[in-house]
Amino acid sequence: MADFGADLDLEEFRTEARAWLEANFPASLKGKGNLAATEVTTTHAELKAWRKAIGLKGWATPTWPAEYGGGGLSPQRARVLAQEMGKIGAFNPMMFGMGVTMIGPTILDYGTEEQKKQHIPPIVRGDVQWCVGYSEPGAGSDLASLQMKCEDAGDHYVINGQKTWTSGAQYSDWCGALVRTDFSAKKHEGISFMLIDMHQKAIDPRPIALIAGASPFCETFFTDARAEKHGLLGPLNGGWTVGKRLLQHERASQTGTGGGGRTVPLNEIAKRYVEVDEDGRIADLDLRTRLTRHLMDARIHGLTLARVMAESKEASGATNGASVLKNSATVVSQGRAELTLEIMGHQGLGWTGGDFTQEEIETVRGWLSGKAMSIYGGSVEIQNNIISKRILNLPDTTQST
Numbered sequence: 562m563a564d565f566g567a568d569l570d571l572e573e574f575r576t577e578a579r580a581w582l583e584a585n586f587p588a589s590l591k592g593k594g595n596l597a598a599t600e601v602t603t604t605h606a607e608l609k610a611w612r613k614a615i616g617l618k619g620w621a622t623p624t625w626p627a628e629y630g631g632g633g634l635s636p637q638r639a640r641v642l643a644q645e646m647g648k649i650g651a652f653n654p655m656m657f658g659m660g661v662t663m664i665g666p667t668i669l670d671y672g673t674e675e676q677k678k679q680h681i682p683p684i685v686r687g688d689v690q691w692c693v694g695y696s697e698p699g700a701g702s703d704l705a706s707l708q709m710k711c712e713d714a715g716d717h718y719v720i721n722g723q724k725t726w727t728s729g730a731q732y733s734d735w736c737g738a739l740v741r742t743d744f745s746a747k748k749h750e751g752i753s754f755m756l757i758d759m760h761q762k763a764i765d766p767r768p769i770a771l772i773a774g775a776s777p778f779c780e781t782f783f784t785d786a787r788a789e790k791h792g793l794l795g796p797l798n799g800g801w802t803v804g805k806r807l808l809q810h811e812r813a814s815q816t817g818t819g820g821g822g823r824t825v826p827l828n829e830i831a832k833r834y835v836e837v838d839e840d841g842r843i844a845d846l847d848l849r850t851r852l853t854r855h856l857m858d859a860r861i862h863g864l865t866l867a868r869v870m871a872e873s874k875e876a877s878g879a880t881n882g883a884s885v886l887k888n889s890a891t892v893v894s895q896g897r898a899e900l901t902l903e904i905m906g907h908q909g910l911g912w913t914g915g916d917f918t919q920e921e922i923e924t925v926r927g928w929l930s931g932k933a934m935s936i937y938g939g940s941v942e943i944q945n946n947i948i949s950k951r952i953l954n955l956p957d958t959t960q961s962t
Contacts, residue, residue: 585615592650612654621654622685629677655687658684665680691733694730694739708722709722709783718755724780727778740755742797750801751798831904835848851900862893885948902924
């Protein structure tokens with residue numbers, strides 16, 4: 562749907578956006594953005610209705626082109642929309658999906674017109690689930706060592722091999738995967754990016770159990786799986802460039818740009834569990850100091866986010882600044898989780914049972930699963946390498962002199 566507010570000033574658009582949100586966002590979902598991440602198959606009735614409404618409006622992807630079902634909003638109107646969503650505790654139910662955060666933007670960058678028309682509208686509407694096939698048992702941080710074979714079979718491609726840590730593969734309709742199409746080329750040059758239909762018996766996703774209880778990851782086996790010729794995204798043997806672009810989009814999505822509902826301030830949570838003085842301040846000076854430092858880190862991250870978004874706008878896309886944000890978001894998120902458990906005391910040890918609230922149980926599980934943030938989307942060390950080489954222009958010490 563096109564930007565209906567194209568001829569309105571921002572305040573008029575704000576009024577229109579507020580009215581639409583009040584009419585369409587279920588009040589019972591206020592502040593429950595995490596529900597969208599856990600209800601992968603969208604069985605929750607009101608979440609399903611919200612996803613359908615915002616998808617048809619195009620506002621789950623507010624700045625995507627209207628011709629493919631996106632909102633067609635300017636960045637300024639998209640910010641206004643995000644502000645109004647935040648005010649009522651609304652959230653973007655699609656921003657936890659890889660179709661919106663990674664695959665869709667990459668198709669918009671590199672896809673043919675036919676690929677955009679086929680794949681973007683269902684992503685915008687939330688009709689399909691996507692996963693990403695990158696890591697393999699022998700290719701994690703050194704992704705270019707991947708070995709999953711993709712052979713030309715005339716009118717289609719045949720794929721054999723294994724991917725691991727494939728988030729959501731068991732629920733997905735499609736997979737965007739890096740495959741090796743030329744074993745004789747240098748390892749970065751023989752890779753292609755394929756769009757693969759997951760609805761075939763030749764693909765076997767097997768969930769990996771995690772300590773946090775949930776199992777978002779899979780080992781995924783491809784045995785003579787089929788990929789269509791029109792499933793090649795970007796040039797043949799040119800998938801490394803496409804794959805790096807997707808990673809930029811992934812890192813950008815992990816930095817606080819997702820449009821989730823408002824997070825309860827940590828100082829407010831603290832006042833529920835710890836002693837306060839006569840002025841209403843947290844009585845423990847050491848805790849108060851560390852909490853203040855965390856809030857400052859979060860504020861610094863927010864300001865850095867605004868700066869990188871402005872630079873990204875000038876560069877017409879994701880930039881290497883996403884690596885800075887990925888690391889700072891990790892520090893803020895993991896720091897918040899650690900402080901929250903400390904603040905909750907023995908109530909921060911809950912795993913199950915009536916002695917703990919659902920919020921307390923989810924906090925513990927979130928703390929455990931959040932440990933992986935240092936690794937997924939490119940580890941902290943990889944981001945530091947990108948920052949040192951591509952932003953600070955420091956010499957590459959791994960090369961011989």
